[in-house]
Amino acid sequence: MKKTQPIIAGIDFSSPSENVLKHAVHAGRAAGVPVIAVHVLCASHLHHWGKSAGEAEAALEKEALEKLEALVESTVPGESVQCVVCTGRAADELDRLTKEHDAGMLVIAANDMSKRRLGTIASRCVRLVPSDVLLVRDWQEGDFKKIIVCTDFSVSSNTILEKAITEAEANGALLEIVHVIYPPNKDIWGKTLEGGESDTATYVAKVRAQTQEQMDQSLADFADRLKGITHTTKILESVVPSVELTYHINESDADLAVLGTRRQSKLASMFIGTNAERLMHDSEVSVLAVRC
Structure with a gap:
């Protein structure tokens, strides 16, 4: 700002x-x-x-x-x-x-x-x-104690993460950085993949490891600032990200969620909903909607 x-x-x-x-x-x-x-x-x-x-x-x-x-x-x-x-x-x-x-x-x-x-x-x-x-x-009431920030590793996520870090610094809050992936052991219809047990397990482990690597790489530019706050990372798996995020936020003792949103025209704003807005409606905590 x-x-x-x-x-x-x-x-x-x-x-x-x-x-x-x-x-x-x-x-x-x-x-x-x-x-x-x-x-x-x-x-x-x-x-x-x-x-x-x-x-x-x-x-x-x-x-x-x-x-x-x-x-x-x-x-x-x-x-x-x-x-x-x-x-x-x-x-x-x-x-x-x-x-x-x-x-x-x-x-x-x-x-x-x-x-x-x-x-x-x-x-x-x-x-x-x-x-x-x-x-x-x-x-x-009072300062925020635990902040959850949602990231998808995109370029705009850097802006969102920076805002979340700033809030964590200002409030002396814990910070949890969350990313949601589609379950690697599911097909596009949400059904468990069929095949050899060892092959599936190897593929799932590989996807999860690659996702963690992406998470680590996305945080590299913020390493110095993150040293000054208590933070953790979390990778969730769900076929419906907004539902999983909402459930996790409500069950994690967080009191602020930070996520990215896009501004809409006045006409669109009357009719169109987004995953971000559904999360804002259904989560039970304060929300910082960051413009991307």
Whole structure:
């Protein structure tokens, strides 16, 4: 993250807002970048006022700004946080402000009241906003203790891994680097390969060894930074990677998952889902969605 790229914290004054603000300030302090706290007023609220739209909007924005400044002062006293209030659709306004400020990260609450699915605004932000997006789960507080990063050994994985290492350094967290392969003893339909037992065992062992070599090679450029944090590697096998990753994350005592995502157009964002988004919906931890 460039020193000129701020972090934007989306604040809706729900119960997770304090955690969102704390994580944004923590990340900003670690990266040496400013933090902007943003509250978006819903345009439909103006219809409940008897005044003209202009007067109503000005009055509500003034009230919201005072409330936002009070939240900043009580949650992160002494920190320099710029407060901004605007009116419109939340996801669209956060998208606009992220572009306008060339922000490096947007931090928002997952607002997953069912503990299973992302809130509508959080989901749209992940699809639309050009920056990285940190989704903070409603029931999580404090620094992250264990971080899982998902890698596929591609060029973009270096960016994802670097962001995960930065988070681990900033939080003093454990880091687990995970890769998922198709089971080498299965055919394309998921059935166990037939053949000589020794031949199959040799082939499976060879594939697993080659995968571990790829993992080691992919981490070579990060050797110096990894020395400073406690880290492990894990190779999973599954015919459905997103399901296996979600299960592993939920069972591993992790509290943050770092993975890569691609931004979609507004039209596509209404209809198209991805493995990454399914993982974000179904995992029970906070997620840092890194733009690739």
